[in-house]
Amino acid sequence: MATVENAPRHRSVGSAKLREALVAYAFILVPMGVFLLFFIWPLAYAVYISRYDWGVFGKIETLGFENYRELYRDEIFHKALKNTLLYTALVVPIQMALGLAMAVIVNAGIRGKTFFRSAFYFPSLASSAAITAIAIYILSADGLLNAIIGGNRPWFGDSDTALFSIVGLNAWTTSGTMMLFYLASLQAIPTDVYEAAAIDRAGAWRTFWKITFPLLKPGHFFVGVVSVVGALKVFDQAFIVSNGSGGPNSSTLTAVLYLYRTAIGDIRFGYAAAMGIVLFVLIFTVTLVQRLLFGRPDTA
Amino acid sequence: MATVTFENVTKRFDDTVAVDELTLEISDGEFLVLVGPSGCGKSTALRMLAGLEETTSGRILIGDRVVNNLAPGARDVAMVFQSYALYPHMTVYDNLAFGLRNVRTPKDEINRRVSKAAEVLDMTELIKRKPKQLSGGQRQRVALGRAIVRQPKAFLMDEPLSNLDAALRVNTRAEILKLQRDLKVTTVYVTHDQVEAMTMGDRIAVMKQGVLQQAGTPEQLYTKPTNVFVARFIGSPAMNLVPAGFVKGAGTGGQLAGFRPEHVVLGGGNGDAAYFQATVEVVEYLGDEQLVHLAAGDEKLLAKLPVEDRVPTGVEQRFSIPRDKLHLFDAETELAVRA
Ligand SMILES: Nc1ncnc2c1ncn2[C@@H]1O[C@H](COP(=O)(O)OP(=O)(O)OP(=O)(O)O)[C@@H](O)[C@H]1O
Numbered sequence A: 001m002a003t004v005e006n007a008p009r010h011r012s013v014g015s016a017k018l019r020e021a022l023v024a025y026a027f028i029l030v031p032m033g034v035f036l037l038f039f040i041w042p043l044a045y046a047v048y049i050s051r052y053d054w055g056v057f058g059k060i061e062t063l064g065f066e067n068y069r070e071l072y073r074d075e076i077f078h079k080a081l082k083n084t085l086l087y088t089a090l091v092v093p094i095q096m097a098l099g100l101a102m103a104v105i106v107n108a109g110i111r112g113k114t115f116f117r118s119a120f121y122f123p124s125l126a127s128s129a130a131i132t133a134i135a136i137y138i139l140s141a142d143g144l145l146n147a148i149i150g151g152n153r154p155w156f157g158d159s160d161t162a163l164f165s166i167v168g169l170n171a172w173t174t175s176g177t178m179m180l181f182y183l184a185s186l187q188a189i190p191t192d193v194y195e196a197a198a199i200d201r202a203g204a205w206r207t208f209w210k211i212t213f214p215l216l217k218p219g220h221f222f223v224g225v226v227s228v229v230g231a232l233k234v235f236d237q238a239f240i241v242s243n244g245s246g247g248p249n250s251s252t253l254t255a256v257l258y259l260y261r262t263a264i265g266d267i268r269f270g271y272a273a274a275m276g277i278v279l280f281v282l283i284f285t286v287t288l289v290q291r292l293l294f295g296r297p298d299t300a
Numbered sequence B: 001m002a003t004v005t006f007e008n009v010t011k012r013f014d015d016t017v018a019v020d021e022l023t024l025e026i027s028d029g030e031f032l033v034l035v036g037p038s039g040c041g042k043s044t045a046l047r048m049l050a051g052l053e054e055t056t057s058g059r060i061l062i063g064d065r066v067v068n069n070l071a072p073g074a075r076d077v078a079m080v081f082q083s084y085a086l087y088p089h090m091t092v093y094d095n096l097a098f099g100l101r102n103v104r105t106p107k108d109e110i111n112r113r114v115s116k117a118a119e120v121l122d123m124t125e126l127i128k129r130k131p132k133q134l135s136g137g138q139r140q141r142v143a144l145g146r147a148i149v150r151q152p153k154a155f156l157m158d159e160p161l162s163n164l165d166a167a168l169r170v171n172t173r174a175e176i177l178k179l180q181r182d183l184k185v186t187t188v189y190v191t192h193d194q195v196e197a198m199t200m201g202d203r204i205a206v207m208k209q210g211v212l213q214q215a216g217t218p219e220q221l222y223t224k225p226t227n228v229f230v231a232r233f234i235g236s237p238a239m240n241l242v243p244a245g246f247v248k249g250a251g252t253g254g255q256l257a258g259f260r261p262e263h264v265v266l267g268g269g270n271g272d273a274a275y276f277q278a279t280v281e282v283v284e285y286l287g288d289e290q291l292v293h294l295a296a297g298d299e300k301l302l303a304k305l306p307v308e309d310r311v312p313t314g315v316e317q318r319f320s321i322p323r324d325k326l327h328l329f330d331a332e333t334e335l336a337v338r339a
């Protein structure tokens, strides 16, 4: 972004620059401090305790990499990871597609767009616990959904459908947030490009796929990252629908839920920390890959 | 190719009337320049023709078809935007090809036309670049290219040169003219620069606050401006306008006398010429001519004189204007008074 000054500069200008830089650093200091205290420090601490058997009162036994080795062998952890990845692979595209579709509808200058905007965003605004509680009623064996389709399947209680039900629930609730991000991105596309396309005789469909969609690249990247990171950390809905067990038959046991169970249920903080580190590395890697794939927007 | 007609076209934005009862006919293959000061409604008129803006009232015709209710794409016009409005994610080739692909033009036909346009605009080696990798002048050529690959009924250009530097502007002006002459496509060209208007237009339409003031050839506007606004707007430096009584042998009271700086003659005033006395304040030497700033009472005047006679400053002199170069306007209505 900034070009390096390579012209010789007078001393006074240099010290003015230095002063300016110091002021800038002073402003950054507070957020940096918060970042260090609440993010870097816990992360480092987690790395530290992941090498011990760590209980409520601290160190019990030094294990070295034993926690990681155990993770490597832990079938339940594998199941939880698999659930999480499957969940992510399903929910991310649905969320993004829904969010984009809603953003395009709301952005299209139709009648009642303020109403649609609120209606689409509402589920994201409401507390996830409340929404999940409502979903449990709707999806129960004698709930609204079954009343409509005439079935009697307990959607969250059946290991064949529990995870997919959470996918559906979260795709619905989170897409409102995705819509908001896409809306901002849509409004960054200059109108004259659309005018040029209209004069170039592009129909609505081609305008969307050839103009809007590619020009949303920065939006896709941002929404993609937020969506993937959110999905890999899925916890509350799985916790609520299974009463914290991850059941039935571990079908809703997500990585973070398992981590929680290990830490709070089994009081194995060291092992849970190791899990957290593995998850962190996973999320970090996925974000990096996404950045490499989509990170260079070519909008001017 | 087609004629373009505005019939009593009005555009109102809330309480501003951007275009007021515009009536204008542009013949087939003509290069018409729409000129006027900023905010006078030029772009709005052009955008209504393109279909990017709805008309409040009146009819717009392309050929003999009323296009008021047609979408921009159905009007078969090409437009060059002031901002260029290139597709930032597409290469130059794709920018040019997009409009052809949209109507399912065969691939080799697209290739032929794009290559031809690139060649004409001397940008064959830029064809694989994206807009971000081009200079302002190159982008401008791509915007032109996007218009000429199609064979539209009309070209619409909204200040296409305003982002270019002076030298490039002169070159591109000639380039656009040559293109238009070769293609013979009816062109409506918007600018606020009267020099551009004079040099490019077959005809010029001068607008002021949404109202068409006069439409005619550059020569007509220069020699027979219909009102004070056109008289002042066309020509550089601008026409001198003084109460008629100031110039001996000009009009009567209640009139304004107008004369162009280039028609002022040092001395004279005998025979058929009108004349006035004024003091030379400043002389700007331009090499081939000199711009002489004059003062007489409250009036400030400008004369463009040959350099042979150096004019001393601070001296009162007599200046004259040949009678046929004198314009008279009614001081109330500001309309030209024809002798
Ligand atoms: N979308 C709009 N909403 C409200 N007013 C508008 C809109 N577009 C233009 N106007 C007004 O209409 C008038 C004419 O605008 P227009 O853009 O046609 O001027 P212009 O002659 O092209 O000026 P310029 O040389 O500065 O481009 C102006 O007073 C402008 O403020």
Ligand SMILES: [Mg+2]
Pocket: B042, B043, B044, B158
């Ligand atoms: Mg304009």
